[in-house]
Each structure stands twice: as structure tokens, then as C-alpha cells.
Amino acid sequence: MLLQHWINDxxxxHVCRPKDPVLPKRLIDLSATKNPGILKLDCSKDRSDSNYAALSHRWGDPNLHREFRLQKDNLSQWQRQLELKKLPKTFRDAVxxxxxxGIRYLWIDSLCIVQxxxxDWRAECQKMEEVFSSAYVTLSATCSNGTSDGFLKPHPEEGPKARTYSPINVPTANGRSSRVYICNAIDDFKRDVEEAELSTRGWVFQERALSRRVLHFTDTQMYWECGKGVRCETMMRMYNRKSSFLSDPNFPESMASHYKGMRIIFFENIYEKYSQLSFTYWRDRAVALAGIERRLARVYATRARYGILDHSDRSYLRRSLLWQRAVSDAAPREQHSLPKIEFGAGQEVPSWSWMAVMGAIEYMPVPFDVVDWDASLKWVSESEKREELVGRAKDADGSGNIxxxxxxxxxxxxxxxxxxxxxxxxxxxxxxxxxxxYVIVVASIPGPSGxxxxxxxxxAVVKEPGWIEGLTWIRVE
Incomplete structure (x- = not known):
């Protein structure tokens, strides 16, 4: 079987397979009973088998998906039995x-996290790095529009994605000929995966980057993606340098050896790509990148949170703060906006983070090695729920038209x-x-204590040399 061949090879x-996997809190046990139609939610801490598959998918219509979520009131029931036939098509295909x-366990977010x-949701969301990096393989339901759609579909019979075979006769050594069949060119990873609807979702960006090996099920064919590139059903192999970090099993450790400028460009590129993606619930924007930020913090030896890096080298924090709304060629800047995200209590994101707003961002084109960064600007954490930026500020010139x-x-x-x-x-x-x-513009609003x-x-404002005098300290929330 082709799938098994790819994995065995x-x-x-390769060195893509997880060595010391950390098993999730809950997994769906596909072999807990003799009846293949009965599954169980395994919540045990000790499991003899450490291999599991993880599913990356679109939820689709939240109302249609609501019935198939792990809840407080069905947790004990699912630990006893979970009927396969009652699961939506995408989940059944994953099974x-x-x-x-030949894998016993399966992890699906909405079936393994109490919704x-x-x-439970906050605790488990913080473990996404371990869930996907420890998975034996990630199944990407790329061609599925939602949980009820499924991803094991027949190949299209017509159109540019249709697979056709043309017979040709090839001469052999004994003077005879042998008939072989040539498949049309259907390999298009950029079209089938990179530009697929699933790849526009915020949660999926992290899932693909953290996974060591991914099986993409598209409406054209299957693709196998690991640290050595992409394999196709047609036996073709390809390598996409622009998105190679997403298939790097040790992402982003390779960046540790690069010089500072490249490391900065790298994390800016990640954040810009991520900011272009969409969410069903925009308040998830900061949570859905936590696993990647944890890795960046570890490899860069820095603090990484809210799309901001705070390194001992002061340029990391300052460059992280100089984000702006992305500007397309189709409309003038005045028509673009970054609406605020409405957060619940305890989920607030500071205003100086682009994760506090909706929409795509880009970074100001600041030259390297010619900027004196203000050493007094600091990121202060008074608690987990209170993050402030402390710095020196200058009054604006009378009006907002700066x-x-x-x-x-x-x-x-x-x-x-x-x-x-x-x-x-x-x-x-x-x-x-x-x-x-280079400045951040802030405005005052009434707070509980002033x-x-x-x-x-x-x-970037151009001023006379003496303009920077007479600065006052302020705290930006």
C-alpha cells in the first residue's frame, strides 16, 4: 500500500519520526473492543502503545458540529463507548x-478536549506543540469543507484536476513492445494544499508547522509531507523552499545558526503569514499560535508571546512592535482597518500586540544596523493577565493628522x-x-484607576534633533 510505503521509507x-512522544491527555482508542463499530475515549495515563494519528480539519458550520463535541455530560459515556456510526463523515474517514x-489511537480536537x-480548553490548547509534534502522523482533511463532508472522495472525472491515463507502447530488449500508461500532470502541491481552503485557517497553520509528518488528502490525490519534502501518488517528489519551514520536523531549530538579521526576518515572515489567516472565533488568534511561539522562545532563548519577541538584544522587541496593517495594491491605505477583537474576561491581549486585532499585518521596512533603539522601552509583566509596555513618549502635534x-x-x-x-x-x-x-502612537482612555x-x-516621523527632548514616561496596556 502506498501510504504504508511512504511511512516505512x-x-x-529519515529522522522525522518522533523519538520520545508525549501522549495527549485523551485519545480515541480504535481497538478497545472486539466490535470495530465501538470506540472508546482513553483517558488513562499509562498506554503501552505510543503511536497515534492526529487529525487536522475544518469544523465547518459550528451548529452542525455541535453534536459531536466532548462535553462535561458525555465524558463518562464516551469513556465506556463511542459509536463509530454516529460520528460525522470526516471523523469516520480518519478512523x-x-x-x-495499523495505528491504535487517534486524536481529534473536539473529541479529546472538553469543549x-x-x-480544560485553555490547558489543552497550551499543549498543541506536544500533540502534533508527538503524533506518528497527522492526517490533513484538506479537501473537506467540514466535519460532515469527509475527505476520502473519488477523484474528479472531468476538468483540470481529472486523472487520465494514456497508453503508449515502449520497445523492449527482445524486439517486442510493452504497453505502459502515462498519467497526465496532476501534481500541484501549491494549488492542492498551499492554496486550499483548509490552509487559510489559523489553527491549521500551527498544526502543519508542528507536525513532523503530514498526509494531505486533497480532491486530486494524496500528498506525503515530511522533512525531506513532498511525495505524490504519481511517484513524483518535490521540495518547496518557500514553505519548507512548515515541513521541517525540527522547526525552527535550523534558524539558531543564522545571523541575527535572518532570524528576525524569519519570525517576521511567520507572523505575517499567520496574520493573513482567518478564524471562526477571532479570540483564538493568540491561542492558536502558542505552540509555535513556545518553540521560538526556546530556540531563540527569548520570551515570545502575543506575536512579540523580547530578547536580550533590544532590537527583537522593538522590531516586533513596529507592525502595521498590511496594504494591498487594490485599495489606498485609508480604506484598510484592523478592527479590535472582543475578548472575554481573562483572555485580553495588550493593544500593542497585533493579536489584539483582526486582519493582516506587515512590518515597517526598518534598515538593519543604523537604528539606535530606545533602551528605556520595556515589556513589563505584572501578572499573567496584565502585560504593559513602559516607555518614553512625546505629545503629538496638536491633532491626529501626523x-x-x-x-x-x-x-x-x-x-x-x-x-x-x-x-x-x-x-x-x-x-x-x-x-x-520610529514611534508607536497611543491614545488615552479612561481606566478603573485613572x-x-x-x-x-x-x-516614522521626521523631526528636528531637539524634538526628542522633554519626554514623559507612560504605560501602554
Whole structure:
């Protein structure tokens, strides 16, 4: 079988297979009973078999999916029995493939995390790095539109994705000929996977990056992706350099050996790509990247949270803060906006993080090695729920119409009582008569204990050398 061949070949020739897997809190046991139609939710701490498959999929319509979620009131029932026939098609397909590969356990987010328990959901979401990096293989339901759609589908019979075979006669050594069949060119990983609807989802970005090996089920064919590239059903092999970090089993350890500029460009590229993705619930934006940020923090020896890196090298934090709304060629900047995300109590994200807003971001084009970063700017954590940015600020010039500022939302330019927090100054700009300062623009709002400052924009302002004098300290939440 082709699937088993790919896995066996990877096991023998590559180093992609997890060595010391950390098993999830709960797994679906596919062999707990003699009846193949009865599954069980295994919550035991000791399991003799450490291999499990993980499913990466779209939920689709939340209302249709609601019946197939682990809840507080069905937890004990599912530990006794879970009927396969009652599961939606995508989940049944995952069971089929997992059994076909000879794997006993399967992890599916909505069946293994208690969906109506905030405590369990938060705890398990923090373990996504372990769940996907420890999986023997990740099954990606790329062609499925939701849990009821399934991903084991017949190949299209018509159109550009249809698979056709053309017979040709090939001469042999004994003077005769042998008939072989040539398949049309159907291998298009970019179209079938990179540009698939599933790849536009925020949670899936992390799942693919953290997985060591992925089986993509598309509407054209299966693709096998591991640290050595991509394999196709047509026996073709390919390697996509632009997205190779997503298939790197040791992501992002390879970046540790690069010079600082490349490491910065690397994490900026990750965050820009991630910011373009969508969510059913936008409040998940900060949570769905926690596993990747944990790895970045470990490899870069820094603090990484909310899409911000705080390294002993002060440029990491300052460059992380200089994000702006992405600007497409189709519309002027004034038509773009980053709406705020409404968070629940205890889930708040600081305003100076792009994870506090919806929409795509990009980073300001700041040159390397010519900027003096303000050493007084600090990221202060008073508690898990209170993160502040402390720095020196200058009053804005009387109104919001400040040249060089890109507003997070166009209406913010009409705010009063604006200040600019100094992030850095470009020392080679001009010949001494003016200076370019990189700043975060903040506005005041009433807080429970006085004035609170929040980010509303970012930019580079050109001022006379003496402009930076007379700064005052402020705290940005």
C-alpha cells in the first residue's frame, strides 16, 4: 500500500519520526473492543502503545458540529463507548485511515478536549506543540469543507484536476513492445494544499508547522509531507523552499545558526503569514499560535508571546512592535482597518500586540544596523493577565493628522490627547538638521484607576534633533 510505503521509507531513511512522544491527555482508542463499530475515549495515563494519528480539519458550520463535541455530560459515556456510526463523515474517514495504517489511537480536537470547560480548553490548547509534534502522523482533511463532508472522495472525472491515463507502447530488449500508461500532470502541491481552503485557517497553520509528518488528502490525490519534502501518488517528489519551514520536523531549530538579521526576518515572515489567516472565533488568534511561539522562545532563548519577541538584544522587541496593517495594491491605505477583537474576561491581549486585532499585518521596512533603539522601552509583566509596555513618549502635534503615521484604524486619526512612544532613531537619516524616529502612537482612555493608554498606530516621523527632548514616561496596556 502506498501510504504504508511512504511511512516505512520515512522511518528507515529519515529522522522525522518522533523519538520520545508525549501522549495527549485523551485519545480515541480504535481497538478497545472486539466490535470495530465501538470506540472508546482513553483517558488513562499509562498506554503501552505510543503511536497515534492526529487529525487536522475544518469544523465547518459550528451548529452542525455541535453534536459531536466532548462535553462535561458525555465524558463518562464516551469513556465506556463511542459509536463509530454516529460520528460525522470526516471523523469516520480518519478512523478508516488510522486503522489502515495499523495505528491504535487517534486524536481529534473536539473529541479529546472538553469543549464546554474553559479550564480544560485553555490547558489543552497550551499543549498543541506536544500533540502534533508527538503524533506518528497527522492526517490533513484538506479537501473537506467540514466535519460532515469527509475527505476520502473519488477523484474528479472531468476538468483540470481529472486523472487520465494514456497508453503508449515502449520497445523492449527482445524486439517486442510493452504497453505502459502515462498519467497526465496532476501534481500541484501549491494549488492542492498551499492554496486550499483548509490552509487559510489559523489553527491549521500551527498544526502543519508542528507536525513532523503530514498526509494531505486533497480532491486530486494524496500528498506525503515530511522533512525531506513532498511525495505524490504519481511517484513524483518535490521540495518547496518557500514553505519548507512548515515541513521541517525540527522547526525552527535550523534558524539558531543564522545571523541575527535572518532570524528576525524569519519570525517576521511567520507572523505575517499567520496574520493573513482567518478564524471562526477571532479570540483564538493568540491561542492558536502558542505552540509555535513556545518553540521560538526556546530556540531563540527569548520570551515570545502575543506575536512579540523580547530578547536580550533590544532590537527583537522593538522590531516586533513596529507592525502595521498590511496594504494591498487594490485599495489606498485609508480604506484598510484592523478592527479590535472582543475578548472575554481573562483572555485580553495588550493593544500593542497585533493579536489584539483582526486582519493582516506587515512590518515597517526598518534598515538593519543604523537604528539606535530606545533602551528605556520595556515589556513589563505584572501578572499573567496584565502585560504593559513602559516607555518614553512625546505629545503629538496638536491633532491626529501626523505625517508618517499609519493608523490601525482610519478613525483613530481623529482622536485627541495622542502621544508617540519612542522606539528607535535612525542615526544615518539626514545630515544633522532632522532625524527619523520610529514611534508607536497611543491614545488615552479612561481606566478603573485613572488614564490608560492604548496603541492606535505606528510610524516614522521626521523631526528636528531637539524634538526628542522633554519626554514623559507612560504605560501602554
Amino acid at each position: 520515512c522511518n528507515i531513511k 478508516t485511515i488510522t486503522r489502515m495504517l 464546554n470547560s474553559i479550564e 505625517e508618517g503615521i499609519i493608523w490601525d484604524r482610519p478613525e483613530e486619526s481623529e482622536r485627541e490627547n495622542l502621544r508617540m512612544v519612542i522606539v528607535g532613531t535612525e542615526r544615518t537619516y539626514g545630515v544633522g538638521d532632522v532625524s527619523k524616529h 488614564v490608560v493608554w492604548e496603541r492606535v498606530g505606528v510610524g
